[in-house]
């Protein structure tokens with residue numbers, strides 16, 4: 242594909258779609274939404290309002306880091322605190338698809354619905370990519386950002402149109418476009434992180450306490466595996482417990498799984514062979530997190546597993 246031509250075409254299309262209207266988009270700091278943000282600002286300048294929705298499911302320091310980074314590129318991003326809304330919607334849910342549905346509803350109806358009413362925006366620019374659409378349509382998993390492809394009319398349901406300039410690209414293509422747009426390596430080389438964020442890495446109910454645990458484990462895994470060049474690495478909190486010992490006392494503690502995979506486009510994936518010494522260090526650091534007494538390394542490729550756990 243000619244990515245230079247792709248960028249030009251998308252800028253022309255976005256201008257044509259939005260005309261003199263107002264558009265809004267949500268930035269998560271991942272490569273997909275970052276590319277949409279830059280494409281959108283090049284097309285619409287101040288007719289595009291970019292927000293970062295803090296859903297309480299983010300990695301450590303993520304909201305402030307993303308807002309700061311885009312401010313340094315001259316793109317203002319408004320931080321919207323929607324922690325309460327997301328945690329209330331997730332309360333008591335354990336089924337993976339119900340959790341995903343609750344996040345979708347909260348994002349599009351509750352939080353975005355309100356933002357759209359407040360700003361008068363008629364368009365939502367969205368970073369949906371081809372893999373998201375394919376996996377949702379194939380019934381593998383309901384990606385949080387898929388609407389029209391599964392029969393949801395966003396204009397009717399939520400009162401705005403959704404534009405998806407990246408819907409013909411896969412992750413590798415999005416990274417190429419990101420480079421052409423001059424995005425820093427901090428973004429173009431960032432590992433994928435799903436829209437439903439740490440909720441995809443908590444099996445069972447998402448609670449503040451369980452978020453603290455998985456957030457701490459995620460920070461350790463990202464620090465320890467950051468130099469592997471792997472496609473994606475993560476920590477997952479299981480919904481099971483195991484007997485162990487903490488400070489000489491028996492404890493029925495939490496179990497964290499570490500996953501590190503290689504992939505080109507996330508459709509298939511293979512586990513990365515990590516040196517034993519490094520795995521041991523990760524295990525030591527993770528079992529030092531309060532309440533965690535086991536750490537496992539996941540050897541499963543995709544298929545039969547998916548990359549995330551919900």
Ligand code: XMP
Nearest residue numbers: 382384385433434435436437507547548549
């Ligand atoms: P799975 O778990 O389906 O993940 O093998 C494939 C890739 O997609 C990411 N992923 C998501 N990205 N919204 C996203 O934006 C989602 O709902 C979502 N679920 C999974 C996942 O991290 C992996 O890179």
